[in-house]
Amino acid sequence: MYQLYIANKNYSSWSLRPWILLSQLGLPFEEIIVPFTDTNWDSFRSFSPSGKVPCLTDGEITVWDSLAIAEYLAEDHPEIWPESREARTWARCASAEMHSGFNALRNTCPMNVGIRVRPHQHSEALLKDLARLSELWEQGLNLFGGHFLAGKKFTAVDAFFAPVAFRIQSYDLPVSPAAKAYTERLLNLQSMMEWEEEALKEVWREEEHERETQEVGIILQDLRA
Known part of the structure; x- marks a missing residue:
C-alpha cells in the first residue's frame, strides 16, 4: 500500500x-x-x-x-490523467503551470483552510493571476465539456487546483462566475469536505503561516478548534 x-x-x-x-x-x-x-x-x-x-x-x-x-x-x-490525448496534454500543461506559476496567488494568499479574511487590497500581480486562473479554468471546462477541468471525471489537473478552491473561499477572491461555480464544485466533493473537516479539528498552529495570513488583511472568522 x-x-x-x-x-x-x-x-x-x-x-x-x-x-x-x-x-x-x-x-x-x-x-x-x-x-x-x-x-x-x-x-x-x-x-x-x-x-x-x-x-x-x-x-x-x-x-x-x-x-x-x-x-x-x-x-x-x-x-490519473484524462483518456484522450488532447485532454491529457492540456491537463499536464495546466498542472505544470500551477506547479511552477501563480506566484502572486500563492505568496499573497497562503492556504489557511479555517480562516476567513478580508484582504487589505488586491495587487496588480494577484489580479493578473486570478484573471489567468479564470481564463484557464473556463478553457478546460469549455474544451472538454465536463464538470471537471479535463472532462466529466476528476483527474490530476483538478487535484492540482484543489488548494486554490480553499484560497478563493478563505480570501473571497474575485474570479469569473464559471470559475466560482467550479470552485464550489471542488469544495463540495466528499474528499474535499473530509479534508476541510479534519483541518478545522487541528490544534497545531505554525507561527510563520499565521503571520503570513494576518498580513493579508482583516481576519473575519477563525473556524478552527
Missing part, C-alpha cells in the same frame, strides 16, 4: 494535491501526518530527500514531489 506523508491539513497546499487525488479516485493509501515545526526540515528528511512534503513511498521507492507523484501513480493507474 502507498504511504503518503503530509503536513498540517490547514496549511499544506502541496500535501492536499496527492491526497485528494488518491482519495477522490479511491486508491488505497496510508496517511502519515508530520506537523510543521521549527525543526521540520530535519524531521522531514527522515522520509523525504528534499525535507519537504508531500512524499509518497511505495515499498522501496520514494517519490518526493507532487507532480512526480501524479506521474508515478499514472504508470499503474491511467485514470
Whole structure:
C-alpha cells in the first residue's frame, strides 16, 4: 500500500494535491501526518530527500514531489490523467503551470483552510493571476465539456487546483462566475469536505503561516478548534 506523508491539513497546499487525488479516485493509501515545526526540515528528511512534503513511498521507492507523484501513480493507474490525448496534454500543461506559476496567488494568499479574511487590497500581480486562473479554468471546462477541468471525471489537473478552491473561499477572491461555480464544485466533493473537516479539528498552529495570513488583511472568522 502507498504511504503518503503530509503536513498540517490547514496549511499544506502541496500535501492536499496527492491526497485528494488518491482519495477522490479511491486508491488505497496510508496517511502519515508530520506537523510543521521549527525543526521540520530535519524531521522531514527522515522520509523525504528534499525535507519537504508531500512524499509518497511505495515499498522501496520514494517519490518526493507532487507532480512526480501524479506521474508515478499514472504508470499503474491511467485514470490519473484524462483518456484522450488532447485532454491529457492540456491537463499536464495546466498542472505544470500551477506547479511552477501563480506566484502572486500563492505568496499573497497562503492556504489557511479555517480562516476567513478580508484582504487589505488586491495587487496588480494577484489580479493578473486570478484573471489567468479564470481564463484557464473556463478553457478546460469549455474544451472538454465536463464538470471537471479535463472532462466529466476528476483527474490530476483538478487535484492540482484543489488548494486554490480553499484560497478563493478563505480570501473571497474575485474570479469569473464559471470559475466560482467550479470552485464550489471542488469544495463540495466528499474528499474535499473530509479534508476541510479534519483541518478545522487541528490544534497545531505554525507561527510563520499565521503571520503570513494576518498580513493579508482583516481576519473575519477563525473556524478552527
